[in-house]
Amino acid sequence: MTRRLPPGLVWVAPALLVLAALSIYPLLYLIKVSLSDARGFTFEHYTRLFQDRLFTVAAGQTLFYALAALTLEFFLGLALALLVDSLAHGRALVRVSLLAPMLLPPVVAAVIWRLIYNPEFGVLNGMLRQLGFHTANLTWTSGRTSAMLSVILVDVWQWTPFLFLLLTAGLQSIPSEPLEAARVDGAGYWRTLRDVVLPLLKPTILLALLLRAMDLLRIFDQIFILTQGGPGSATETASLYIYRTAFRFSNFGYAAAMSFVGLVITTLAARGLMRLMKIS
Amino acid sequence: MRFVLSAALVLLAGCSRSGSNNTLTIAVNAGVEGSALKAAAREWGEIHNTRIEVVELPYANLFEKESLDLQSRTGAYDVIMMDDPWFPKLVAENGLTPLPRPPDTDFLASTLAVCRNAGTFYALPYVGNSQLFFYRKDLFEKYKLGPPDRWQDVLKAAQTIGTGEKMYGYVMRAAPGNSAVTDFMPLLWAFGGDIFDAQGKPSLASPEVIDALRFMLELGKVSPPGYAGFNADEVSAHLLEGTAAMSINWPAWIAAMDDPSKSKVPGKIEFAQMPSARLPGVAELGSWLLAVPSASPHRDAAFDFIYWATDAPQLTHAALRGNPPTRRSVFLSPGLVKKFRAFPAQLAALEGARPRPRTAQWNEIENAFGVALSQANSGAISAEGAMQQANREIAAILERSK
Amino acid sequence: MKTILKYSAALLAMAFALAPIYWLITISLKTEIDQFASPPVWFTFTPTLRHYAGIFAHDAFGHYFLNSLIVSTCSTLIALALGLPAAYGLARFRWPGDWSRGISFWILSNRMLPPIVTIIPMFLMLREIHLLNSLAGLILVDVGLNLPFVVWMMRGFVEDLPREIEEAALLDGESRLGVLLLIVLPLVRPGLAATAVFCLIVAWNEFLFALILSQTQSAMTLPVGIASHVTQYEIQWGAMSAAGVVAILPVLIFASAAQRYFVRGLSLGAIK
Numbered sequence: 042m043t044r045r046l047p048p049g050l051v052w053v054a055p056a057l058l059v060l061a062a063l064s065i066y067p068l069l070y071l072i073k074v075s076l077s078d079a080r081g082f083t084f085e086h087y088t089r090l091f092q093d094r095l096f097t098v099a100a101g102q103t104l105f106y107a108l109a110a111l112t113l114e115f116f117l118g119l120a121l122a123l124l125v126d127s128l129a130h131g132r133a134l135v136r137v138s139l140l141a142p143m144l145l146p147p148v149v150a151a152v153i154w155r156l157i158y159n160p161e162f163g164v165l166n167g168m169l170r171q172l173g174f175h176t177a178n179l180t181w182t183s184g185r186t187s188a189m190l191s192v193i194l195v196d197v198w199q200w201t202p203f204l205f206l207l208l209t210a211g212l213q214s215i216p217s218e219p220l221e222a223a224r225v226d227g228a229g230y231w232r233t234l235r236d237v238v239l240p241l242l243k244p245t246i247l248l249a250l251l252l253r254a255m256d257l258l259r260i261f262d263q264i265f266i267l268t269q270g271g272p273g274s275a276t277e278t279a280s281l282y283i284y285r286t287a288f289r290f291s292n293f294g295y296a297a298a299m300s301f302v303g304l305v306i307t308t309l310a311a312r313g314l315m316r317l318m319k320i321s
Numbered sequence: 322m323r324f325v326l327s328a329a330l331v332l333l334a335g336c337s338r339s340g341s342n343n344t345l346t347i348a349v350n351a352g353v354e355g356s357a358l359k360a361a362a363r364e365w366g367e368i369h370n371t372r373i374e375v376v377e378l379p380y381a382n383l384f385e386k387e388s389l390d391l392q393s394r395t396g397a398y399d400v401i402m403m404d405d406p407w408f409p410k411l412v413a414e415n416g417l418t419p420l421p422r423p424p425d426t427d428f429l430a431s432t433l434a435v436c437r438n439a440g441t442f443y444a445l446p447y448v449g450n451s452q453l454f455f456y457r458k459d460l461f462e463k464y465k466l467g468p469p470d471r472w473q474d475v476l477k478a479a480q481t482i483g484t485g486e487k488m489y490g491y492v493m494r495a496a497p498g499n500s501a502v503t504d505f506m507p508l509l510w511a512f513g514g515d516i517f518d519a520q521g522k523p524s525l526a527s528p529e530v531i532d533a534l535r536f537m538l539e540l541g542k543v544s545p546p547g548y549a550g551f552n553a554d555e556v557s558a559h560l561l562e563g564t565a566a567m568s569i570n571w572p573a574w575i576a577a578m579d580d581p582s583k584s585k586v587p588g589k590i591e592f593a594q595m596p597s598a599r600l601p602g603v604a605e606l607g608s609w610l611l612a613v614p615s616a617s618p619h620r621d622a623a624f625d626f627i628y629w630a631t632d633a634p635q636l637t638h639a640a641l642r643g644n645p646p647t648r649r650s651v652f653l654s655p656g657l658v659k660k661f662r663a664f665p666a667q668l669a670a671l672e673g674a675r676p677r678p679r680t681a682q683w684n685e686i687e688n689a690f691g692v693a694l695s696q697a698n699s700g701a702i703s704a705e706g707a708m709q710q711a712n713r714e715i716a717a718i719l720e721r722s723k
Numbered sequence: 724m725k726t727i728l729k730y731s732a733a734l735l736a737m738a739f740a741l742a743p744i745y746w747l748i749t750i751s752l753k754t755e756i757d758q759f760a761s762p763p764v765w766f767t768f769t770p771t772l773r774h775y776a777g778i779f780a781h782d783a784f785g786h787y788f789l790n791s792l793i794v795s796t797c798s799t800l801i802a803l804a805l806g807l808p809a810a811y812g813l814a815r816f817r818w819p820g821d822w823s824r825g826i827s828f829w830i831l832s833n834r835m836l837p838p839i840v841t842i843i844p845m846f847l848m849l850r851e852i853h854l855l856n857s858l859a860g861l862i863l864v865d866v867g868l869n870l871p872f873v874v875w876m877m878r879g880f881v882e883d884l885p886r887e888i889e890e891a892a893l894l895d896g897e898s899r900l901g902v903l904l905l906i907v908l909p910l911v912r913p914g915l916a917a918t919a920v921f922c923l924i925v926a927w928n929e930f931l932f933a934l935i936l937s938q939t940q941s942a943m944t945l946p947v948g949i950a951s952h953v954t955q956y957e958i959q960w961g962a963m964s965a966a967g968v969v970a971i972l973p974v975l976i977f978a979s980a981a982q983r984y985f986v987r988g989l990s991l992g993a994i995k
Binding site: 051052068145283297 | 726729730732733736737739740741743744746747750758759760763805806808809811812813815816817818819822823826828830832833834836837838839840841842843844845847848863864866867870871874924927928930931935945946949950960963964966967970971974975978979
């Protein structure tokens, strides 16, 4: 008995083909590169990976960066979405203003903040000095812990709008009946928020978190411009380390191995998150 | 609709391929050196009725692009500019075309030395950079300080000026990578240390090196906080704004220091030789070279250009743009000496300048070394710890490349 | 009282969002000395248009701008042209077992591919077919970046539409393609607009691929041009910030025009 192809396939096929060409082939090629060096087949890139202290540090820092930025962006974005939603006037103006940062090329945002953070001439320390603070030790991108926090702040500045946008859309799509019912029941603002709004918002929240998390794990542009992974390796992330290994040290095999391992980890993580979302 | 788009795409693919017969593509450094070569190329292009396409990139990106182009033999560039430490890597795997005729003897020997591999010349030296020591002459006179001949003098002067004035006595760059290493080498050498010993093994864990690093940390105490993340632009900004009194720097910055539209202290900065410590001060060589990739489709025209661009008249033009030349005759030409008061000092420094270690793994080594230096300067690890870590990693790099 | 607090908070948020952008604009209009002045100069400076003139005259900025424009619009159009039918196919047809979900997940998982992973093979692939250092190559790559997002978003929007209209048309003898173009397309316009703007922004701001896959000016885009002003010896703040300002203008204009679709479009779709 012949099995008929699903009728929808012809619609999906072109997109699938393009994506396959742009992802399956490169992935196979990546695996091949990760298993070879100048002399032929070798596992040595993977064995080196497990002993590479710097890679573990970079991976750990990537994770820290992602979690910290995601948490801040989410709570700020949610707060702003709720706030703006409750304004009587000027909602559109506020929204447009708040969205502006995420429109900049990350490269431009990073260069601007690099100037802002400059300890001597930057506007941040300049303002603090005018307010009477001692800025001698506020070196933002050059201190060990402050570098990471400074870089995270840039991400929060640029991408909170993204979460704000998604959560606003989610809020707007909440039907009015449950809210009415809660009001009739005499529930106050926080009760309504906790028992009605947030549960209805859950799918949006999970989608927003998933989308943002995927982008955070591969963060590159800002750190490249702001600190290049420094001071020392305080802001070194996985992407930066891989990039440098491939394009500055020309060690494509090792870079490929790291990329592959990174890909496996993020796929597993995303799978877990999606299970949480219970995609239909 | 889709049809139109695909047709447009095909058209675009066609038009964006350069490679017509009368083009020359040059890859230059985004900075003073690159600007000079750009101007030279445009002039040459007009004479020879050739279209010049310029690719201008910051330091690290320039290396990546050139290295990628040479390795994969894409032939995107006809002429490339390279910093001399890149030479061993780029010449490997037959990436560069040997010069059709050897360079003449007017070139300074120290600059020619870095253009050679196994006795054959692969590049011509375009900019003869050797570090100079910049210091505020007016403040030295004010505090009756002697010239900064020794590093110990430098430290004392920095402390004096820092306490007496509302500024920092010293400024340096210690961002991981090229910045930190380049500024540290003169100190390292003056204290008697080096990256490799006579047998070619990494020698960063030696007492001389650790002393040098400890001294650097002392200098750090009189430098603006955050210097552990500084690059060249921050260092120069401090000098130009008058908020720091001394630093190591490259001659490319001399013009800006005296330019009233850029500098708050024109005429007040003096340019001297590197200070000494246990050994006489040695300037680090930073020569920009011109070469022709072997995959270039326009090799003859490319060579024609680079010989022309490194000839005396063109080097004089480049010098007027702030690039120290690589020919003795140009350094000694009366017109230039009158204009550039530092030329005699520069020539002497350049002739005795020392290049960084010649190894194809330089980029990786510089990275490991730079990270360790930056960590020591930001207080993350001790001086000994940093140098031992750097030593270990450099040994591993060498091991892997065998 | 509460209203005052709310509006103050909103104003504070707006200030935080916009101040750095304002700073960008002022840097692009200041002379070098003013740029680095301490204490910082907010309003009282003599503006100069030197930097803007410079980037167009000397720095091939017009070229980068045009390249970015071509790459962004073409890749967005192609991504929409491929993605909408795919979304329709996933949303409206019957699929055996778990295929629909599996395909959707696979498509979305491509969005997770860090560019770092595909960049080396992509470089070599494009070199083989002579699309290296070309706008077409970049367009191709950006289609790959945006297609998953388009499919994901549009699928939600399509699923939200009531089937009845389409089914009526089908019964009337309309072809599936006709249904898609004549009925579905107009109805999902808000979602399409929102998706299109996102795609444009992603392609416009894309950096890593544009950096590695381009070798000469003919193929370099704005972010690459801007980053190339971050030089080792002298960050050309004036030129870079002028470039930055001009880089965000088209995006801001387009985004504010499509602004009303953003929120409505997103809320109609994919929020499941």
